[in-house]
Amino acid sequence: MMRHFGLPQYALFTGLFLGTINPVWAATSLDSEPLAVTLIPLAKVLQISERSVPATLVSLNDSTLSAEVAGKVTRLLVDVGATVKAGQVLANLDCRDYTHSLSQAKASMTAAKARLSFAQSQWQRNQQLRKTGLLPAEQLEKAQADFDSAQADVAVNQAQVDTASLAVSRCEVTAPFAGQITQRHLQLGQQATPGSPAFQLLQHDVQELSAQLSAEEVAEQAQGKQLRFVADGVTLAVKRRAVVGQISGNTRTQEVRFSLQEPTTLAAGQSGRLVWQSPLPALPASWLVRRDTSLGVMLGEDDAAKFHPLPKAQEGQAAIVDLPDTTLLIDQNRLRVQHGQAIKVESP
Missing domain, CATH: 2.40.420 (conserved putative lor/sdh protein from methanococcus maripaludis s2 fold)
Incomplete structure (x- = not known):
């Protein structure tokens, strides 16, 4: 025989049934x-x-030094890792062709000066003769032209001497600034050519900090305090030098450069964090x-x-x-x- 449930009993049965199937629903409903x-x-x-972003130490100069004249490498005076001073000779090239050219230019210069001296004396004597009326005007004008031509000839020869002297000076590859040799491209006996890489020179005592900041971070950092670079347990005070006026297309950030306020032994390329105290409580x-x-x-x-x-x-x-x-x-x-x-x- 079937039993019939009244409405209150049916509602209670339905609620218990749903609670058994979905305990979460039942708990939420009852709690x-x-x-x-x-x-x-x-x-x-x-x-x-404090806010912080990744930052990297960069050298202001990491230059590829090149040979400026053609010549065979006769001496190599430094190698990778060497610390050099500004003006120090790094390599010598065979310079005989250029010294010969310099000698020829100097000889031509000597001859040009002799011609100038003679032309000058002729012009001065003709001037005196012209004043006494013993010399036609045409001869004085010719003496003047010879004198001017001799002066121009001396100037041309002086330029040739300067050019030859410059070429001789370039037979030595020198360091334009103090730093460390990080690469050596020349080999002993190699034929160097103008523009060919010779050495890679890193200026390790002049460094800056580079960081990528969003527009919001650029504005906040400008008002921040206690600006510093932290890397490998070393903390360095820094000061913002410049904001590069270009936004990166991918990250939508700007490069910001910071100058170091104290010396450091950290190497260029050292990564760390740029840290500053936010002007706003957080x-x-x-x-x-x-x-x-x-x-x-x-x-x-x-x-x-x-x-x-x-x-x-x-x-x-x-x-x-x-x-x-x-x-x-x-x-x-x-x-x-x-x-x-x-x-x-x-x-x-």
């Missing part, structure tokens, strides 16, 4: 008690924070909660929890909060409470 929380004003939580990272895919804070408003997203917040880092200092944050159970959930405020 309607407000969640006990404590609140704290935002002003009591904010603290001075919320410690421990107060951030994640809801779905967003980071933010849980607020207590009108006996209910409210999730306030912080779009620029990053996991594990302090965040700038765009809220009044009197805003009440949920402290106890902030990780558990959900947006819109009823809360019961208890004393801390």
Whole structure:
């Protein structure tokens, strides 16, 4: 015989059946008690924070030195790792062709000066004769032309001497600044050609710091304090020198250069962090909660929890909060409470 349920019994049976199939639904439906929380004003939580971004030490000069004249390498005076001074000779090239050219230019110069001396004396004597009326004007003009031509000839020969002297001086590959040899391209007996790489010279005592900052970080860092570079346990004070006026297409950042305010033994290429004290107080990272895919804070408003997203917040880092200092944050159970959930405020 079939038993018939009344409406109250049917509702109870249906609720128990659904609770068995979906315990989460049943628990949510039955647990309607407000969640006990404590609140704290935002002003009591904010603290001075530090920001940091990756940064790298770069040398102001990392130059490829080249041979400036053609010649066989006759001597190599330095090798990779050598520390050199400005003007120090690094290699010698066979210079006989250029010294011969210099000797010829000097000989031509001597002859040109002799011709100039003779032309000058002729012009001066003709001037005196012209004053006495014993010399036609045409001969004086010719003497003047010979004198001018001799002067021009001396100037041309002087240029040839200077050019030959410059070529001789370039038979030595020298260091334009003090630094360290990081590569040697020349080999003993090799035929060097103008423009061919000879050495790579790194200026290790003049360095800057390079960092990529977003537009927001550039503005914030300009107002920040205690600017420094931290790498391998070494801390160096730095000062912003320039912001490169070009935004990278991929990262949307700008390169910023910083000058070192103290000497360092750190090598060029050393990576570390550019650190500065933010001018704005920030919320410690421990107060951030994640809801779905967003980071933010849980607020207590009108006996209910409210999730306030912080779009620029990053996991594990302090965040700038765009809220009044009197805003009440949920402290106890902030990780558990959900947006819109009823809360019961208890004393801390």
